Amino acid sequence: DAKTTQPNSMESNEEEPVHLPCNHSTISGTDYIHWYRQLPSQGPEYVIHGLTSNVNNRMASLAIAEDRKSSTLILHRATLRDAAVYYCILLHTSGNTGKLIFGQGTTLQVKP
Amino acid sequence: DTGVSQNPRHKITKRGQNVTFRCDPISEHNRLYWYRQTLGQGPEFLTYFQNEAQLEKSRLLSDRFSAERPKGSFSTLEIQRTEQGDSAMYLCASSFPTSGVEDTQYFGPGTRLTVL
Numbered sequence: 001d002a003k004t005t006q007p008n009s010m011e012s013n014e015e016e017p018v019h020l021p022c023n024h025s026t027i028s029g030t031d032y033i034h035w036y037r038q039l040p041s042q043g044p045e046y047v048i049h050g051l052t053s054n055v056n057n058r059m060a061s062l063a064i065a066e067d068r069k070s071s072t073l074i075l076h077r078a079t080l081r082d083a084a085v086y087y088c089i090l091l092h093t094s095g096n097t098g099k100l101i102f103g104q105g106t107t108l109q110v111k112p
Numbered sequence: 113d114t115g116v117s118q119n120p121r122h123k124i125t126k127r128g129q130n131v132t133f134r135c136d137p138i139s140e141h142n143r144l145y146w147y148r149q150t151l152g153q154g155p156e157f158l159t160y161f162q163n164e165a166q167l168e169k170s171r172l173l174s175d176r177f178s179a180e181r182p183k184g185s186f187s188t189l190e191i192q193r194t195e196q197g198d199s200a201m202y203l204c205a206s207s208f209p210t211s212g213v214e215d216t217q218y219f220g221p222g223t224r225l226t227v228l
Contacts, residue, residue, distance in 0.1 A: 036217075042219075042221060042222075043114070043116075043203050043205070043219030043220055043221055043222050044155065044203075044205075044217075044219050045114070045218075045219065046216045046217065046218070049216075085154075087154060091215065097160060097167065097168055098143060098145070098160070098207060098209060098215035098217065099145065099157045099160055099168065100145075100147075100155070100157065100217065101157065102147075102154030102155045102156070103154055104153070104154055105154055
């Protein structure tokens with residue numbers, strides 16, 4: 001499975017944008033980039049996913065580098081509720097069992 | 113609330129006892145996953161079902177662990193002869209993949225197991 005690398009932790013101020021980076025230099029052409037987050041004492045929740053083009057949804061935006069070796073999850077205005085561990089995960093498209101391989105993720109702290 | 117429920121939410125047991133956890137997925141979801149999460153780590157995949165068929169098991173799933181999904185609805189995860197190393201959060205997730213890549217998983221709140 002292709003591996004992802006994320007910073008262990010990041011800090012942000014409330015109501016400011018947050019850019020969470022992820023490196024995936026060994027990504028293959030059939031790998032989708034998925035982001036999940038896990039709030040304290042809860043199960044992970046889906047945030048966003050993409051293949052090549054940038055993606056937006058109500059929770060966040062995903063910016064994917066042209067060579068696909070890195071991506072950035074963007075929270076446009078961080079709230080205290082966004083404090084969580086954010087996981088960047090690659091999913092194969094072919095023969096996909098759908099199983100998620102989680103790394104350590106990035107722990108995001110949001111300061112009021 | 114994602115619609116995936118797990119029971120019990122907490123379980124404390126003594127070493128050597130058997131425990132069983134239950135997961136009720138979102139009703140129309142045909143895939144069901146079990147993960148285990150220890151403190152400070154990301155969740156680790158254990159096994160998954162497509163309908164009632166168990167299609168993949170991780171090497172983490174020793175022979176003391178067994179999972180079932182009768183009739184493709186709820187699932188149970190049983191741990192026999194528990195060990196202190198089994199203490200963890202056990203997470204269940206379900207999905208209904210339309211094309212494989214759209215396999216968004218919805219996680220339950222987890223069952224926290226403590227083995228004394």
